[in-house]
Structures are given as structure tokens and as C-alpha cells.
Amino acid sequence: MKELFPAKQVMGFVFSMILTVTALSVYFLEMSFTVGITILLVTAFIQAGLQLVVFMHAGETKDKGAIYTNVYYGLIIALATVFGTLLTMIWGYQIP
Amino acid sequence: MDFFDRFAVPHPSPAIYASMVAIGLTVVAIIAGLTYFKKWGYLWREWLTTVDHKRIGIMYLISALLMLFRGGVDAIMMRAQLAVPENGLLDAQHYNEVFTTHGLVMIIFMAMPFVIAFMNFVVPLQIGARDVAFPRLNALSFWLFFMGAMLLNISFVIGGSPDSGWTSYFPLAGNEFSESVGTNYYMFALQISGLGTMITGINFITTILKMRAPGMTLMKMPMFTWSTLVTNVIIVFAFPVLTVALLMGTMDRLFATNFFTTANGGMDMLWANLFWVWGHPEVYILILPAFGIYSEVISTFARRNLYGYKSMVGSMVIISLLSFLVWTHHFFTMGQGALTNSIFSITTMAIAVPTGVKIFNWLFTLWKGKIEFTVPMLYSIGFIPIFTIGGVTGVMLGMSAADYQYHNTMFLVAHFHMVILPGVVFAMLAGLTYYWPKMFGFKLNERIGKWAFWFISINTLVTFMPMFISGLDGQARRMYTYSESTGFGIWNMISFIGAIGLAIGFALIVYNVYYSIRYSPRNIGSDPWDARSLEWATHSPVPEYNFAQVPHVNSSEAFWDSKKNGHVLYKGELEKIHMPNNSGMPFIMACIFFLWGFAFIFAMWTTVIITTIGIFACLAHRSFEQDHGRYISVREIEETEKKLRGA
Numbered sequence: 001m002k003e004l005f006p007a008k009q010v011m012g013f014v015f016s017m018i019l020t021v022t023a024l025s026v027y028f029l030e031m032s033f034t035v036g037i038t039i040l041l042v043t044a045f046i047q048a049g050l051q052l053v054v055f056m057h058a059g060e061t062k063d064k065g066a067i068y069t070n071v072y073y074g075l076i077i078a079l080a081t082v083f084g085t086l087l088t089m090i091w092g093y094q095i096p
Numbered sequence: 097m098d099f100f101d102r103f104a105v106p107h108p109s110p111a112i113y114a115s116m117v118a119i120g121l122t123v124v125a126i127i128a129g130l131t132y133f134k135k136w137g138y139l140w141r142e143w144l145t146t147v148d149h150k151r152i153g154i155m156y157l158i159s160a161l162l163m164l165f166r167g168g169v170d171a172i173m174m175r176a177q178l179a180v181p182e183n184g185l186l187d188a189q190h191y192n193e194v195f196t197t198h199g200l201v202m203i204i205f206m207a208m209p210f211v212i213a214f215m216n217f218v219v220p221l222q223i224g225a226r227d228v229a230f231p232r233l234n235a236l237s238f239w240l241f242f243m244g245a246m247l248l249n250i251s252f253v254i255g256g257s258p259d260s261g262w263t264s265y266f267p268l269a270g271n272e273f274s275e276s277v278g279t280n281y282y283m284f285a286l287q288i289s290g291l292g293t294m295i296t297g298i299n300f301i302t303t304i305l306k307m308r309a310p311g312m313t314l315m316k317m318p319m320f321t322w323s324t325l326v327t328n329v330i331i332v333f334a335f336p337v338l339t340v341a342l343l344m345g346t347m348d349r350l351f352a353t354n355f356f357t358t359a360n361g362g363m364d365m366l367w368a369n370l371f372w373v374w375g376h377p378e379v380y381i382l383i384l385p386a387f388g389i390y391s392e393v394i395s396t397f398a399r400r401n402l403y404g405y406k407s408m409v410g411s412m413v414i415i416s417l418l419s420f421l422v423w424t425h426h427f428f429t430m431g432q433g434a435l436t437n438s439i440f441s442i443t444t445m446a447i448a449v450p451t452g453v454k455i456f457n458w459l460f461t462l463w464k465g466k467i468e469f470t471v472p473m474l475y476s477i478g479f480i481p482i483f484t485i486g487g488v489t490g491v492m493l494g495m496s497a498a499d500y501q502y503h504n505t506m507f508l509v510a511h512f513h514m515v516i517l518p519g520v521v522f523a524m525l526a527g528l529t530y531y532w533p534k535m536f537g538f539k540l541n542e543r544i545g546k547w548a549f550w551f552i553s554i555n556t557l558v559t560f561m562p563m564f565i566s567g568l569d570g571q572a573r574r575m576y577t578y579s580e581s582t583g584f585g586i587w588n589m590i591s592f593i594g595a596i597g598l599a600i601g602f603a604l605i606v607y608n609v610y611y612s613i614r615y616s617p618r619n620i621g622s623d624p625w626d627a628r629s630l631e632w633a634t635h636s637p638v639p640e641y642n643f644a645q646v647p648h649v650n651s652s653e654a655f656w657d658s659k660k661n662g663h664v665l666y667k668g669e670l671e672k673i674h675m676p677n678n679s680g681m682p683f684i685m686a687c688i689f690f691l692w693g694f695a696f697i698f699a700m701w702t703t704v705i706i707t708t709i710g711i712f713a714c715l716a717h718r719s720f721e722q723d724h725g726r727y728i729s730v731r732e733i734e735e736t737e738k739k740l741r742g743a
Contacts, residue, residue, distance in 0.1 A: 063305075066305050073329065073333070073417075074333060076417070077333045077420050080420055080421055081337070081373055081420065084373075084421065084423070084424070085369055085370075085373070087436050087439070088369055088424045088432055088436055088440075089363070089365060089366060089369055091436075092432045092433045092435055092436030092437075093365075093431055093432055093433070093436075094431055094432065094433045
């Protein structure tokens with residue numbers, strides 16, 4: 001019975017639903033911009049990771065190494081670009 | 097006639113009318129020639145529909161050489177205009193268009209396809225594969241690049257060329273200051289060819305990760321393959337930024353959005369930021385494959401294995417990461433504070449470390465080697481001192497405080513030409529000479545090749561060294577003229593003479609190709625350089641299926657081992673080979689893309705809608721198409737092998 005019931009996928013689905021509802025709550029509940037955007041960012045990243053691992057089978061073949069290297073590399077580049085841009089265009093920008 | 101008015105060139109000159117006539121006559125001549133010699137069928141069957149990585153590589157190569165000629169003519173025009181003070185050869189508008197297209201053509205449509213030509217031709221051979229992972233997509237990549245290039249190249253006779261620099265900074269590139277369709281051309285030509293490059297990136301990562309010969313682990317790949325892998329990783333991560341930036345710019349110009357405007361909450365500096373987030377990794381996309389070619393050439397002609405294989409790989413991986421962390425050094429003077437600039441100064445200088453590791457590895461490879469001064473080797477050795485001048489001045493520019501002095505002067509122009517010429521162009525010419533026998537079955541003449549090398553390397557110095565001086569004296573880049581009292585005249589005149597010398601050098605290469613086609617001996621075998629890696633283990637020219645049997649590998653120099661150390665490359669019997677079918681769809685789809693871009697540029701919305709549907713129809717056709725490829729029988733392979741071995 002255990003082999004037939006896809007527990008991992010069902011749990012993944014439930015969890016992804018919870019994440020969606022949490023994100024949606026930002027629209028319906030009263031909260032400050034900072035809190036709202038933090039909730040959105042955190043749930044979005046967890047959601048993306050969940051989809052990759054549970055539903056897109058990132059770790060299930062012998063290409064595991066290549067796939068994860070790619071994901072981490074992309075993550076590093078994305079974070080560097082976003083924070084670098086913030087640094088250059090907003091935090092460190094001196095001409096009004 | 098209102099409809100046709102939009103295609104008129106806003107700033108016509110006799111030169112542009114002459115070009116129109118010349119383009120018209122060339123098109124007529126090509127069509128007439130193809131019809132007269134009955135070559136339409138040949139062209140369609142053998143080239144337009146091919147999915148063979150070798151032929152696609154050769155088409156990339158031909159496009160790159162054509163674009164080198166076009167960008168070179170632009171360069172000569174600029175140097176001629178600046179040769180004497182108060183020159184009236186080109187007016188300001190024409191000069192703006194010339195320097196913009198020179199930059200675009202040389203970077204996007206010369207250097208990129210040159211690099212990708214070698215990736216296409218060499219990598220599947222080096223890893224012992226039959227083709228790339230997605231041959232059909234590969235053809236699509238080429239045709240998208242080609243149509244993007246053609247789109248930019250028709251701009252100067254239809255509607256006007258882009259004129260806001262190859263960086264196309266907003267708000268200058270916005271509708272307010274660039275009224276002609278020129279910048280629309282920029283947006284769509286780059287968008288379409290960038291799409292092709294992106295597909296190449298995915299294709300080659302997959303090919304290298306999945307299709308290596310048995311026994312070839314990642315750390316046993318030849319160095320050019322490693323550099324290709326790292327380059328394509330950078331392509332995949334950098335090009336989406338350009339795509340998005342171009343899309344935002346297009347929206348601003350065509351649909352009145354306010355991403356990069358100065359009013360309504362737009363942020364003009366964001367363009368510069370996004371452009372260089374792509375633009376700096378782009379520099380490494382060009383130079384890493386060049387480093388790969390130098391590694392191959394130097395170890396072949398020093399007759400030694402490459403020194404420090406692991407540190408070579410490590411330094412490339414570090415370069416690929418650092419290349420994403422330095423982009424702000426392109427606009428140190430545009431408003432960031434000292435902290436931000438210092439951070440990016442430090443990351444910039446950090447890149448010099450892995451680059452230095454590579455340079456020392458090459459020097460140690462040469463150390464105690466039996467060096468043979470062939471043409472590819474001359475380029476590889478000439479690269480080191482000239483590149484060092486470019487590199488050292490780069491470190492000067494990288495110091496943000498000092499950069500306020502150098503920024504936007506001819507000093508900068510001299511620096512990046514001193515890096516790109518030896519770093520990319522020399523490598524491509526070395527690669528061209530080195531791989532020519534594998535592509536066409538005969539060598540280029542060495543004597544003429546050496547003349548060309550000396551002309552090009554000496555005149556690189558003659559052209560660009562004076563710019564360091566006039567730049568420090570205050571000559572700004574992109575100035576179309578200057579007064580005599582500035583004293584820039586003499587330096588620009590020397591520079592012009594150097595440019596003529598460079599032109600002679602490239603003309604010598606063209607002559608060399610002609611001479612070698614006529615007189616070069618054809619009986620040189622499949623390994624004329626006594627080389628080390630797998631691409632030399634098959635026949636030249638290479639049969640369609642590359643290797644009759646898949647080679648077995650146990651080091652990064654499997655072919656050398658098989659020649660000297662008794663390693664057995666081929667085991668077992670011949671088997672039938674599965675090959676992909678040719679297809680006309682990539683070419684047709686790219687033609688539709690060309691029309692799509694053209695329609696967007698001139699805001700012809702009906703055509704835009706029709707061509708968009710056409711593009712989706714092509715995608716749908718591919719999705720439902722049944723194409724399982726074809727097999728080459730054992731008998732056929734035996735016949736081909738016998739014929740090639742006999743020749």
C-alpha cells in the first residue's frame with residue numbers, strides 16, 4: 001500500500017497549496033509593504049524549490065549533480081545581480 | 097506614397113545612395129549567378145536545410161568574415177574622418193551611425209559568430225560525438241543569428257541606422273532624442289540574434305554534459321571543450337538580462353511605456369545597469385573560447401601537454417562567476433558613491449588573478465617545449481605581450497578614482513581594442529589557420545600567413561597606441577571632429593596609417609585563402625599539425641558521421657596517447673549510425689522572424705500579427721512532426737571510410 005500511495009507528491013501538493021494561500025493573504029489582509037513583500041519573496045522561493053524538487057524530479061536521475069549545480073549557480077547570479085543593482089542604482093546612488 | 101515615406105533614409109548622402117545601388121546589384125548578381133549555374137537546389141539541399149554541426153560552423157565562419165569586412169570598412173571610415181582636424185568626410189550624424197554599427201557589427205555579428213563557429217565545428221569532434229544534442233535547434237540558432245545580422249545590415253539603406261552608440265544609453269536612445277527607426281533596428285536585430293545565441297547556449301551545455309565519448313570524464317575533456325562549457329553557462333545566465341532590457345527599451349519606444357524615461361517614474365540609468373549586467377559577462381563569452389583555442393594551439397606547437405590542467409579549469413570557473421560581479425565598472429562616473437565604486441573596483445581587480453594564472457600556465461607550457469613557429473602559434477605568442485598592454489591599462493581603468501580621468505576618452509577606446517584584438521581576433525585567426533585543414537582538407541599558405549600576422553600585430557600597436565596618448569590629452573571618444581589647436585591631429589594621423597596597415601593585413605588573409613585554394617597541396621593527411629586531441633583522429637574533411645566508431649578515451653589527449661603510447665581509440669565492430677534528417681523549417685522560421693522584426697521596426701501592425709501567427713505555426717508544426725532520423729548502413733560507412741583513407 002505504501003508503494004502505491006504517492007505520499008511525497010500529495011504532501012508536496014498540500015504544502016504548495018498552503019504556500020499559495022499564504023501568498024494570497026497579502027492581498028486580502030492589512031499589513032505594511034515591508035511585511036507583505038517579505039512574505040511574497042519567502043513563499044515564492046520556497047514554492048520554486050518545492051516545484052523543482054518534488055514535481056520536476058530535480059534530484060531523481062543521475063544528472064542530479066548537473067541540475068543542482070545549475071540551480072545554485074543561477075541562484076548566486078540572480079542574488080548578486082539583484083543586490084548589485086540595488087547597491088548601484090539605489091543604496092549607493094548619490095545624484096538625486 | 098505615404099506608406100513608403102517611412103522607409104526613406106533621414107540623412108541621405110552620396111555614399112548611402114551608392115551603397116543602395118551596390119546592394120541592389122549584388123543581390124541581382126547573386127540571384128542571377130545561382131540561376132545560371134543551377135545552384136539553387138544545391139544551396140537548399142546542402143546548406144539552407146542542413147543540420148550538420150560542421151556545415152553550420154562553416155556558415156557561421158563565413159558570416160563572421162563578411163561582418164569583419166563590413167565592420168572593418170566602418171573602422172576605416174572613422175579613422176579617415178579623424179585623420180586630420182576639421183575633416184568633412186563624414187557629417188556628425190553619419191559618423192554617429194558609423195561608430196554605432198561598427199561596435200554592434202564587430203561584437204555581436206563578428207566576434208560572436210566567429211566564436212560560435214569554432215564551438216560548432218570543434219566541440220562535437222573533440223568529445224567524440226556525432227553531432228550536437230539538438231541538431232535542428234542548432235540550425236535555428238544559426239538562422240536566427242543570421243537574420244538578426246541582416247536586419248541590422250539593411251538599416252543604413254532603409255530607414256536609417258542606429259546612432260546612439262553600441263551601448264544605446266537612454267534617454268538618448270529614447271523617442272525624444274532618437275526619432276528615426278534606427279534604435280528600433282538595434283532592439284530587434286539584437287533580440288533576434290540574441291535568441292539564437294541563447295539556444296546555442298542550452299544546446300552546447302547539453303551536448304557537452306550528455307554526449308561525451310565513453311571514458312571522457314569532465315576532467316578529461318580537452319581545454320577548448322571546457323572553455324566552451326563555461327562560456328555557454330555564462331551565455332545562459334547573461335543573455336536573459338539583455339532580452340529583458342531590450343524588451344523594456346522596445347516597449348518604451350513603440351508602446352510609450354516609461355521604463356527608461358526621465359519622467360513619470362522612469363529610471364534612465366537602469367538601462368545602463370541592465371546593459372552592462374549582460375555586457376560584462378559578454379566580454380568573457382568572447383574571450384574564454386579564445387583562451388580555449390590558445391590552449392589547444394600552444395600545447396600542440398610546444399609539443400607538450402598543457403601545464404596546470406586543473407588550475408586552467410578552476411580559473412575559468414572562477415572567471416565565469418566573477419564576470420557577473422563587476423559590471424558597474426563600466427559606469428563609475430555616473431553617480432554612485434565611493435563605497436559602491438570601491439566594491440566594484442575590487443571585484444574588477446580580482447579577475448586579473450585567475451586570468452594571470454592562465455597566462456602563467458601558457459608560459460609554463462612553452463617552457464622547455466619544442467616550439468614550432470607556425471602561423472597559429474605566432475598569433476598565440478603575439479597575443480601575450482599585446483594583451484598585457486590591454487590588461488594593464490584595464491587595471492588602470494578599473495581604479496574607480498582614476499577612472500574619472502580616463503572615462504569616455506580615447507584611452508578607453510585604445511584599452512578595449514588592445515584587449516579584444518589580441519584576445520579575440522588573434523585567437524580567431526589562429527583558430528582559422530589551425531582548423532582550416534580539418535574543415536577543407538588543405539592548409540593555408542604559411543608564408544603569406546606570416547606576412548599577414550606581422551602586418552596585423554604591428555599595426556594593432558600603430559593604430560591603438562597613439563589613442564592612449566590623445567586620450568590622456570583629453571580627446572573624447574565618439575567626437576566626429578576636433579580643432580587643430582587641440583594637438584590631436586598627429587596621433588590620429590598615425591592611427592589612420594595603422595588602420596590602413598590592418599586593412600592590408602586582412603586583405604593578405606583574403607589573398608591567402610584564394611592562393612591556398614589554388615596552389616595548396618591536398619595530400620596532407622588528417623593530422624597535419626601532429627596534434628593531440630580527438631578532432632584530429634578522424635579524416636579531413638570530416639565525414640558526415642564524424643567517427644566511423646565511437647572513440648574510447650582515458651585522458652584529455654586521447655589522440656596523442658593513441659599515436660605515442662599505444663592507446664586503442666576504436667574498439668569493436670562497425671555499427672549502423674543514427675543521424676538526424678535535414679529540415680527547411682529553421683530557415684523558414686528565421687525568415688518569418690526577419691519579417692516580424694522588420695514589421696515591428698516600422699510599426700506595421702498587420703504584418704506583425706500575421707508573422708507572429710506564422711512563428712507559432714512553425715512551432716506547432718515541429719510539435720506534431722514525426723521525424724525519427726535516418727540510419728547510415730555499415731556498407732555505406734565502409735565505402736566512405738575506404739574512399740577517405742585512399743585519398
